[in-house]
Amino acid sequence: MTNSARRAAVPSARWVGQPRRWKRRALRLRGKIVVSCVLATVACVTLLPFYWMFSSSLRTMDTMFSLPIQWIPSPPNWSSYALAWQAQDFTRYFLNSGFVAVTITLSNLLLCSLAGYSLTKFHYRGRGVMFLAILSTMMLPLEVTMVPLFLIIKRLDWANSYQGLIVPFLVDGFGVFLMRQYMMSIPKDLIDSARIDGASEFRIFWTIVLPLCKPALVALAVFTFREAWDMYIWPLIIITKDALRTLPLGISLFMSSYGTSWDQLMAIAVLGTLPMILLFFFLQRAFIQGIAATGLKE
Amino acid sequence: MSSTTRPDRPAVRRRARLSLAFKQAAFGLAIILPTLAILAIFRFFPMLQALYLSLTAYDLVHPPKFVGLANFAGLLEDPLFLKSARVSLTYVLFSVVPVLPLSLGLAVLFNRSVFIRNLLRSAIFMPVVMPAVVMAVVWTFMYQQDGVVNTILGGLGIDPIPWLRSSSTALWAVILIGIWRATPYYMVIFLAGLQAVPADYYDAAKIDGAGSWKTFWHITLPLLKPTTLLVVVMNVIVAMKVFAVPMIMTGGGPADSTRVLPLFIYQTAFEFFDMGRAAAMSVFLFVGVMLFSVIQVRLFTRGDESR
Numbered sequence: 001m002t003n004s005a006r007r008a009a010v011p012s013a014r015w016v017g018q019p020r021r022w023k024r025r026a027l028r029l030r031g032k033i034v035v036s037c038v039l040a041t042v043a044c045v046t047l048l049p050f051y052w053m054f055s056s057s058l059r060t061m062d063t064m065f066s067l068p069i070q071w072i073p074s075p076p077n078w079s080s081y082a083l084a085w086q087a088q089d090f091t092r093y094f095l096n097s098g099f100v101a102v103t104i105t106l107s108n109l110l111l112c113s114l115a116g117y118s119l120t121k122f123h124y125r126g127r128g129v130m131f132l133a134i135l136s137t138m139m140l141p142l143e144v145t146m147v148p149l150f151l152i153i154k155r156l157d158w159a160n161s162y163q164g165l166i167v168p169f170l171v172d173g174f175g176v177f178l179m180r181q182y183m184m185s186i187p188k189d190l191i192d193s194a195r196i197d198g199a200s201e202f203r204i205f206w207t208i209v210l211p212l213c214k215p216a217l218v219a220l221a222v223f224t225f226r227e228a229w230d231m232y233i234w235p236l237i238i239i240t241k242d243a244l245r246t247l248p249l250g251i252s253l254f255m256s257s258y259g260t261s262w263d264q265l266m267a268i269a270v271l272g273t274l275p276m277i278l279l280f281f282f283l284q285r286a287f288i289q290g291i292a293a294t295g296l297k298e
Numbered sequence: 299m300s301s302t303t304r305p306d307r308p309a310v311r312r313r314a315r316l317s318l319a320f321k322q323a324a325f326g327l328a329i330i331l332p333t334l335a336i337l338a339i340f341r342f343f344p345m346l347q348a349l350y351l352s353l354t355a356y357d358l359v360h361p362p363k364f365v366g367l368a369n370f371a372g373l374l375e376d377p378l379f380l381k382s383a384r385v386s387l388t389y390v391l392f393s394v395v396p397v398l399p400l401s402l403g404l405a406v407l408f409n410r411s412v413f414i415r416n417l418l419r420s421a422i423f424m425p426v427v428m429p430a431v432v433m434a435v436v437w438t439f440m441y442q443q444d445g446v447v448n449t450i451l452g453g454l455g456i457d458p459i460p461w462l463r464s465s466s467t468a469l470w471a472v473i474l475i476g477i478w479r480a481t482p483y484y485m486v487i488f489l490a491g492l493q494a495v496p497a498d499y500y501d502a503a504k505i506d507g508a509g510s511w512k513t514f515w516h517i518t519l520p521l522l523k524p525t526t527l528l529v530v531v532m533n534v535i536v537a538m539k540v541f542a543v544p545m546i547m548t549g550g551g552p553a554d555s556t557r558v559l560p561l562f563i564y565q566t567a568f569e570f571f572d573m574g575r576a577a578a579m580s581v582f583l584f585v586g587v588m589l590f591s592v593i594q595v596r597l598f599t600r601g602d603e604s605r
Contacts, residue, residue, distance in 0.1 A: 028411075036413040042404065043421035046482060050424060052446050053436045065444040111336075114329040122326025130330060135598060137341040139591035143539045143560040144584045147567045147576045148347035149340065168340040171333045177598060201325040230429045232542040233560070237568060248431040252546050255435050262439050269432045276427045284420060291426065291483060292490035294532070 053273070057081070057266035064262050077263070081271070084254070084264035090271070092243060093250035098275075100162065100246060101228035104169045108224045109217055111171040116179030117209055121191060131180070137173035142234055150237050160241045169228065175220050178293055182216035183209070219290035222283055226290075229276065247272055345584070351577035358571050369578035378554065379562065379579065386559040388469060390537040393476035397533055398526070400481045405488035406514065423486065425479045434546035437475050438462065441547075462548055465555035472544050472556050476537065484529045491525035492518065524597060531594045538586055559583050 056064065058076040085091070119131050142149070149168060150159075158164035186209060194204045210217070232248045239245055245253070251272055258264060280287050352369055354362035373379045408419055428436075440447050441461035448458040461471040495518060503513045541560040544550065550557030550565065557565075559579065567576035 032411050032413065035407050035410055036418070039404070039407055039412060039418045039422065043418050046422050046425050046478070048446075049433070049436050049440060049478075050428070052440060053432075056439065065442070067449065069446065069449055111333050115333040118326045118330035122323060124323040124327055130334065132595075132599075133342075134333065134337060135595050136591070137337050138594065139584070139588045140341045140345050141535070141539050141587060143541060143563065144580050144587060145341065145344035145348060146563070147573055147580060148344035148351060150567070151347070151351075151573070152340070152344060167336075171336050173337065173341075176333060201322065205329075226427075230431075232431055232545075233564065236545075237564075248429060248542070251431050251435060255438075255546060265435055266439065269435050272432045273428055276429060280420075280424075280427045287427075288419075288423065288486055291486045294487065 050273075053266050053269050056262060057270050059263055061261070061263055080261075080263040080267040084258075084261075084267045085271070087258065087264065088250055088254055089242060089245075090247075090250055090268065093245050093247045094271075096162075096244060097229060097247040100165050100231075101225050103166050104228040105221050105225045107166075107170040108172055108175050109221055112175035112179045112220060113183075113210060113213060113217065114205070115171070115176045116181075116183045117205055119176070119180045120183040120186075121188060121209075134173045134176050146233065146237060153238055159238045160244055162244070164238045165235060165244070165246070168234075169231075172224070174294070175224065178220055178223075179213065179216055182213055186212055215286075215289065216293070218283065218286040219293045221290075222279065222286050223290040223294070225279070226276065348577045348580050348584070351574055352581050354574045354577075356573040358573060362574070365574065369575050370581075372575065373578055373582070378557075381554050382557045382559055382562040383582070385469060385555065385557055386538065389473060389476070389540060389558055390534055392470075393473045393480065393537045393540075394530060394533045396477055397480045397484055398530065400477070401484035401529070402488050402522075402526070404481065404485045405492055406518070408485070408489055409492045423482045425481075426483050426486075428479070430479075430542040431546060433475060433479065434543045437471075437543075438547050441471055463552060465551075465553040468548055468552055468556045472540075472547065475543055476540065480533060480536065484533060487529055487532075488522070488525060491522050495521050524600075528594065528597050531590045531597070534590045535587055535594070538583065538590075 055071065055073055057080055058073045058078065059070075060077045063070065063073065115134065119127060153159055153164045153168070156164075158167070190208060191204055194208055199207075230248070231246070232252070235246045235249050236252075239249060251268055254268055255265060351362065353364060353366060355365050355368075356362035404422065408415065412418060425433075439445060442448075443458060443460060443463070447461065452458065459467055462468050499517050499521070500513060503517055508516070539560055540558055541564070544556045544558055544561050545564070548556045550561050560583065563576050563579045563583065566572050566579060
């Protein structure tokens with residue numbers, strides 16, 4: 001059947017709307033293309049430093065600033081990675097950062113969820129005040145309390161120690177808030193029926209409540225790990241021994257002593273970002289949820 | 299069962315229930331105790347001590363000497379402190395205001411239909427993933443006189459800018475990085491807020507014949523008000539605490555133009571060992587952070603009363 005024959009065969013009213021619908025679809029497609037192009041341009045801006053960091057780590061120093069820009073260095077020069085890694089004890093800094101960040105994350109997962117559980121499912125005097133007190137620690141960032149906190153750590157003889165790096169951050173007011181908000185949605189009946197079955201309080205927490213909180217826990221873990229891996233001002237204050245330096249300290253020290261070896265600096269920058277990039281790719285949803293959760297109000 | 303024990307039963311049961319309730323409350327208290335202890339020792343106690351130290355002269359060698367409000371009076375007359383406060387205010391203002399329309403705009407765009415949506419979202423999210431110290435190193439490199447930023451600007455016909463070497467541009471260079479990092483973070487929060495808007499609202503607006511601009515202005519924006527307020531507050535607090543980037547990129551220079559308050563506190567305490575003065579500065583910073591934190595806490599506890 002030809003097109004015109006088909007048109008004749010069906011009631012003409014159906015065809016009146018057809019061009020308009022087609023036009024609307026074209027308009028929508030055009031909008032989609034425009035929006036995508038705008039976002040792609042923004043993505044180029046956000047990715048440029050990453051790209052530039054990586055490509056410059058593969059340049060040699062004498063082609064570092066040569067024009068026109070060689071967007072893909074050829075041949076790639078991988079030697080800067082090994083050179084930079086050996087210039088300082090980066091293996092040690094890396095392990096220190098990993099140990100500190102993982103310990104802080106695990107402890108926050110446990111303590112924040114315990115506190116959140118206590119604040120939502122138990123009744124005792126002063127609960128509301130305790131919650132407000134915990135929440136108000138968000139007003140006391142390290143930048144405000146660093147001077148006296150340093151004096152306390154010094155008095156405990158914890159300067160230049162892992163305890164000094166870790167213990168002040170074992171729990172965080174915001175983490176408690178996050179877990180509390182999530183645990184509010186856990187039905188009390190579930191806990192009560194487990195009690196009737198004779199489960200111990202800790203067992204109820206560990207085998208019933210915690211597994212239900214998995215999304216919140218993953219978000220909290222990602223959020224805490226990022227902050228701990230990023231921590232700079234505190235180690236800068238209390239760490240002077242090389243063996244205890246964390247990666248951010250190592251990188252800034254490297255910057256001040258090899259300030260113009262940009263190839264090696266960029267190589268270290270790549271290696272320092274890599275764990276976060278890997279974490280992001282494997283836990284993308286949790287990562288974004290972790291950030292989005294910082295905005296949750298209910 | 300003998301009938302003589304029967305009257306006792308409810309009492310026994312009540313006592314058993316009471317002790318059970320007591321046991322449960324005790325467990326509840328026991329599991330929150332470590333958190334309270336750690337926060338008391340490492341957050342509240344230092345704050346009290348900061349208030350005390352701010353009234354003393356203390357150089358870490360000699361014992362603290364009480365000087366009353368001399369530190370505060372001295373600070374208000376110190377041009378370096380006033381300059382630092384001004385730099386911090388400029389940083390906060392100009393790294394918060396542009397982020398708001400940028401992050402909201404991006405979130406609105408992502409809330410429409412977009413090609414390769416997840417890929418683009420991840421790409422734009424990437425700055426959040428970069429550690430602050432790495433960010434400082436990489437941007438210092440990019441801001442070099444013959445670096446990539448000036449090269450790209452040169453391609454657009456703009457003369458090279460002495461980003462970090464001039465006191466008139468260094469702060470703006472630092473602010474730009476703040477915007478680069480903060481925008482995707484708050485975009486994610488706005489996106490979560492947008493996705494919480496019920497679709498019915500949009501359908502109703504469509505039936506009423508409202509255009510997309512009108513829908514945004516009269517429906518989306520009012521509904522996003524709490525999210526917007528939260529984003530502003532969080533962003534202000536983060537901006538007030540900025541440290542790593544100016545510390546590594548400029549050390550506060552050139553000509554004190556990037557010495558934000560946290561950096562000045564750090565230098566006063568740990569380079570000049572003037573703990574009392576540094577504590578007094580901390581009190582100023584605390585007041586700033588507190589003003590905004592109170593709003594944040596109120597937003598966070600909103601709706602709690604109804605529960």
